[in-house]
Amino acid sequence: MSSTRTLGPFQVSPIGLGCMNLSHAYGQPPAFEQAERLLLQALDEGVTLFDTAALYGFGANETLVGQVLAKHRQKFVLASKCGMQGVQFSDGIRRVIDGRPATLRATCEDSLRRLQTDVIDLYYLHRWDKQVPIEESVGALGDLVHAGKIRSVGLSEVSAATLRRANAEFQITALQTEYSLWTRNPEIAVLDACRDLGVAFVAFSPLARGFLPGTLGSVDGLDAKDIRRAMPRFTPGNHATNLALLNGLREVAAEAGCSLAQLSLAWLLHRAPHIIPIPGTTSAEHLSENLGALAVNLSAAQMAKLDALMPSNAAAGARYNSINQTEVDTEDF
Template sequence: MQQRPLGPFTVSAIGLGCMNLSHAYGQPPSPEAGRELLARALDLGCTLFDTAALYGFGANEELVGPVLKPHRSKITLCSKGGMAGVQFPDGVKRVIDGRPEAIRRNCEDSLRRLGTDVIDLYYLHRWDKQVPIEESVGEMSRLVAEGKVRTLGLSEVSAATLRRAHAVHPITALQTEYSLWTRNPEIAVLDACRELGVAFVAFSPVARGFLGTLSDVSGFDAKDIRRSMPRFTPGHYAANRALLAPVQALADARGVTVAQLALAWLLHRGEHIIPIPGTTSVAHLEDNLAAADLALSADEMALLDGAINQRSVQGTRYNSTTQAEIDTEEFSA
C-alpha cells in the first residue's frame, strides 16, 4: 500500500470511512460482516480508519474499537465530535453542538466506546455557527493538552474558517466531500490546505455510489440519506448517469473499475489528498484499496476532468436544510 503523510502520522494513501457499517445508507450489515470487512482492510494494509460519534449514534465506534484495538500502535484512528445523537422524548436525534462542554462530552464518550486512551485525529464534525470556531477549537486544544487527543481536524468548513481555527491550534486535516462530481474544494480549500500544511481528507470519493455500482435510485431504504439529496432524484440521476459513458469506456480500456479511476484521479490531484471511501462489500474494499497503485496519464486525467464536473452534474449536493448547516464554499449558479 502506498503511504501519505497526515500531520505527524504516515498512513495508507487510501483510508477507510467506517460510516457505512452503521449509518446513513439504510439497513447496515451485521456486526459480524462489519468486523470481517475491518479485518480485511487491516490485512490489505489500510492504516487510516475514520469514524464519528454520530455514526449509528455511537454504534460505529463500538464496532470499530474492539477490532482495531490489537492493532492500535500500527493504525491512525480518527473520530469526530460536535455533532452527535441526543436523546429526546420521541427518540434519538442528530444535534450540532459546538459548545466546549458538548465537545468534551462527545470526546470522552468516544474514547469509552472506542476502548482507547487517545484519539489520533479528532475532528469537529460540523462547525456550530452559533459558537465561534475559536471557542470550539480552543476546547479541542485542551483535549490535546490533556492527552486525550493527539491532533485536530475540521469537517465541511471553508478556507476562511480553517484559517481562523488554525490560528488557535494547528489543524492537521480538513475533511470534506470531494470527487469528480463534487468539486467545491477546488474553489479555495485545497489551496489553503496546501499553504498551511494541512492534509485534505476526501470523504464520499466515489460519490456515494454514483462512481461505483449504483445504477438504480428507486429502491433506496426509507432511512437512506440519499433520498433527500437532489442529485439522486430520478430525473437528475438519469442525466448524471449519462455522463459516465466516457469514464466507463476508459475503465474498460484500462481493465479497472470506475471507482478505481475516481480514486486514482483524487490521488493524482495532490500529494496532500487522502481519500476515505466507505463500503459494506469486501470485494469493493479490495478494489478501492488497489486504486492506490493505479497511474493515470495527463490525457486520462483531462478526460475524467472533462466528463464529470461542477458544470455537467445536475442537482445540488445537499437539500437547502442540510446546506445551511455547512460552511463549505459553493460555486455560483
C-alpha cells in the same frame, strides 16, 4: 506514487477506510460478524487510517470499531469526530450540532470509552456550530491535545476562510469534506488553503455515495432510511440525467485498465499528494477493488480528459438539500 501520505504527525495509507457505512446512513447496516470481517480485512490489506464519528449510528460505529480494532490499536491511525451527535429527546434520538467546549469535552470522553482507547489520533469538529466562534471550539480541541486525550485536530465541511481562522487558534492537521469527480467544490479554495497551511485534505464520499462505480442503477429501490433519498442528486429525474455522465468515464477506465471505482479514486490520488480519500463499503470485494486504485497510473492526458468530462457543474442536482446545506460552511459554485 508513494506508499504513504502525510497526515500531520502520522504517515498513513494513501487510501483510508470510512467506517460510517457499517452502522449508519445507507439503509440496514450489516451484521456485526460481516462488519468485523471487513474491518480486519482492511487492516490486513494495508489500510492504516480508520475514520468514524460519534454521530454514526449514534455511537454504534465507534463501539464497533472499538470492539474489533482495539486489540490492534498500534497498527493504525484512528480518527473520530465530535460536535454533531445524537441526543435523546422525549420523541427519540435526534441529530444535534453543538460546538460548545463543554459538549466537546464530554463527547470526547464518550468516544474514548466506546473506542476502547486512551487517545484518539485525529479528532475532527464534525460540523462548525455557527452559534459558537470557530476559535472557541478549536481552542477546546487544542486543550484536549494538551490533556493527552487526542493527538491532533481536524475540521469537517468548512471553508478556506474558516480553516485559516481555526488554524490561527490551533494547528489543524486535516480538513475533511466531500470531494470526487462529481463534487469539485474543494477546488474553489479549500484545497489550496490546505496545501498552503500544511493541512492534509481528507476526501469523504470519493465514490459519490455509490454513484461513480456505476453499479447503483435505479434509485427507486433505496432503503426508506437511506440518506440519499433526501439528496437532490439522487432524485429519479436527476439520477437518470447523471447516469449519462458515466459513459465517458467508462471509456477512460477501459483505456486505463481499471474499474470505474478505481478510476475515480486514482483521479483523486493523482490530483495532489496531500489528498487522502476514505471510501466506505460493506463489501469485502469492493474493499479490495478500491485499494486496487493504488496500482492505477493515469497520464496527464487522461487526467485532463476526466476534468473535461466532469467539470464543476456536471452533476444534476445540489449536493445537499436546503436544510443540510445550511449546516455546512463550504464554498459553493
